[in-house]
Amino acid sequence: MTALTRRRSDNDQETWHVYFGDVHVGSIGLRAGVPTGADQWGWRVGFYPGIEPGTQRSGSAATFDDARVAFEGAWRQLEPTLTEDNYESWRLSRDFHAWKYRMWDEGCRMPTQNQSGWSKCFCGESIPVACDAHIRSVHRGIGL
Ligand SMILES: [Zn+2]
Structure with a gap:
């Protein structure tokens, strides 16, 4: 089974691009401009073209590890539906x-x-x- 890998790709914020093989399937990164009491990390699963924008999923989390776990959960649901x-x-x-x-x-x-x-x-x-x-x-x- 192909594993997910991450490559760091910062713009202004720490950002990780997540790859499934050679396909960029989503990202995890610090959210810009959020209040200190809010979730600092955001994640997004999906890629275009390839899957419809409505199929993409995203969310926020307090820590990188929580965002990674949420990302992987969303990916485990999406991946079996892809060809x-x-x-x-x-x-x-x-x-x-x-x-x-x-x-x-x-x-x-x-x-x-x-x-x-x-x-x-x-x-x-x-x-x-x-x-x-x-x-x-x-x-x-x-x-x-
Ligand atoms: Zn040519």
Whole structure:
């Protein structure tokens, strides 16, 4: 069984991204701007695309450990309802965005920016507007 792992990713507040394999399935972090008497930690289980926003769960807790326990409880309920398609939707989106940024970094035009609807990928291949298949087959995992 695949375990959950955490990677720290602070912005202004301590934040942990939680991964199931290579899929970012949620987060746990200090809540910004809450009164000192309120729960200082928040957690959120869910990812998009892949599962509908209405399926996501979130809550607050007094301590990191309490937030982690609540997160894991919510994940244990959600995980059995998911299929590989859910994770795959998220991975394809992750790879598409990483590919798009690489195109920009390399100064390549997106197919939608050309009147012909075609462009050249940074790898040299000609790509149409519907370039998902190219990204999936040639650049799979680029967003890892
Ligand atoms: Zn390419």
